[in-house]
Amino acid sequence: IVDLWANLPSPAPPKVELPPPKPELKLDVKPPEPPPVKPVAKPEVVKPDIAMKEKAMKEKAEKEKAEKEKAEKDRRVLEEKQKEAKKREAEAKAAQKRQQEKEAEAKAAQREKEKLAEAQREKEKLAEAQREQEDAQRRIAEQQASAQARLRNEYIERIRAKIRSKIGQVPNLQGNPEVEIDVIQIPGGDVLSVKLKRSSGVSAYDNAVERAILLASPLPRPPKPELFERELNLKFRPQE
Template sequence: MNTVSGMALRKLSEVEPGAMRAGLLAVLVHVIFFAFMIFGLNWKTYPTEPVMVDLWSSLPPAVQPATKAAPPPPEPKPVLPPPEAAPVPPRIETPPPPPKPDIALKEKTEKPKPVEKKPVEKKELVKKEQEQKERKEKERKEKEQKEQALKEQKARVAAEIAQLQREQQEANVKAQAKAAQAAAQSRLANEMAEYKAKILAKIRRNIVMPPDLPGNPVVEFDVTLLPGGDILDVRLRASSGFAAFDSAVERGIFLSKPLPLPPDPTLFPKFRNLSVKVHYHE
C-alpha cells in the first residue's frame, strides 16, 4: 500500500502541482475505506459453542504414532516483483442484520413454565366448609325426622293392634258372658221344668179321680209355697166345671206337701207362686 501511495504521489507531482492535494485526499479516503473494511466487519460477537466432555473411568491405552519419513524440504520459489495494484472502486455492502437480544434467545431455549394455580382464598374455603356443614346438618335432621315418623307410625300400628285385641277380648268376654247367661237361663229353664214336672207328678199320685167324667176336663190352682216346700195357700184359678174333680185336685195338692224344690236356694223365688194345671187324662 505504501508503494501504491508513493507512485500515486510521484505521478501527481509530475502532472501538475495543484493535483497533489487531490491525490492526498484520494489516498486518505482509500486508507479509511480499507480500515473500515478490515475492522468494521469483525465487530460482531458470536456466542461460544458448548464444549462436550466425555468422562472415562480409565484412560485408554496410548496409541504409538507411526514413524514416517520426514518430507523433503520445499524448493525455494523465485521472488517476483509485486504487481502494481489497480485502484479498487468502493463497494457498498449491506450491513448485517442486527443480532437478536439475549432475552429472545432465552425465551426460545427455555421452556415456558407452567402457570401455578392460585390458592383458594380463605373466604371460599370457609364458605365451602359452612355449606358442607349445613348440608350434613340438613341430612341429619331429615334422617331424624324419618326415624321419628317411622317410630310414630309403628306406635300407631301397635296402638291399633292393641285396640283391636282389646275389642276382640271384650267381644269374646261379652260372647262368653252371653253364652254363659244363655246357658244359665237354659239350665234354669230346664231345672224349673224338671221340678215342676216332679211337683205335678207328686200331686197326681195323691189325687183320687172321680169316675166317668166326660171328655178331658182341666182345673187350675195357684199355690203359694214356703221355703222347704211347705204349702201356704191354695186358690182355684180356673174350674173344670166338675166340682168333684176340682175338690179331688185340691185335696191332692195338700196331701203332696212338702213339694220337691231345687237345691239352689236362689231359685226359690221362681217357685214361690206356682200355677198348677191338672188334666183329667194325662
C-alpha cells in the same frame, strides 16, 4: 323718514371674567419594575456510576412495587377463594343438617306410626280377649241358666207328679180341659194356700185338683235351696 337709530351698531356684550385656572397637581408615579430574572440553573452533570445506581434503585423499587401489588392481588384472590370455600362448606353443612333433620323426622314419624299401629293391635287384641271372655262368660251363664231351668223343671214336675197322684177319678169328665191354680208354700214344702186362677170349666175337676194339692203337702223340696219358689203357678189336664 329715516330711522337713524336703526343704523347704529349694537352695543358690545358685557365681558365675562373666568376664574383663574387651578394649579395642576403633579403625581410622582414610578414606572413598574421589571420582573426579576431567575437565574438559569446549570445542567447538573451526572456521573455514569451514579446514573446506573439510580437506575438500578429505580428498577428495584418498581420491581418491589410490582411484587407487592402481585402479592396483594394473590392475597385477595386466595382470601376470596377461602371465603368461597367456607361458604360452600357452610352450605354443605346446612344441607347435611337439613337432610339429617328430615331423616330424623321421618324416623320419628315412622316410630310414631309403628307405635300407633302396635297400640291399635294391642287394643284389638284386648278387645278380642274381652269378647272371648264375655262369650265364655255368656256360655257359662247360658249353661248355668239351662242347668238351673232343667233343675227347676224337674223340681216343678216332681211337684206336679205328686199332686197328680192325689187326683181321683172325676165321673162323666169329657174332653181334656186345663185348670190353672196358684199355690203358696213355705221352704219346707207345706202348702199355705190354694187359689183357682183359671177354671177348666168343670167344677168337679177343679175341686179334685185343689184337694189333691192339699193332700200332696208337704210338696217335694228343690235339689238346691236357690231353686225354691214361694209362689207356684201350676196347670193340670186330666190326660197328660
